[in-house]
Each structure stands twice: as structure tokens, then as C-alpha cells.
Amino acid sequence: MTIPTLQRGNAVQDAPRPL
Secondary structure: OOOOOOOOOOOOOOOOOOO
8 A cells, every 4th residue: 555545544554653
């Protein structure tokens, strides 16, 4: 997943990076 999961709002699952 290159794009942060802003759609689902779960950036912790796919990308462990602060929004």
C-alpha cells in the first residue's frame, strides 16, 4: 500500500505512519 489509508481511516493497519 503506497497510498496511506485515508479512505478507511486506518493508517495503522496498512501504513504505520501518523496521518
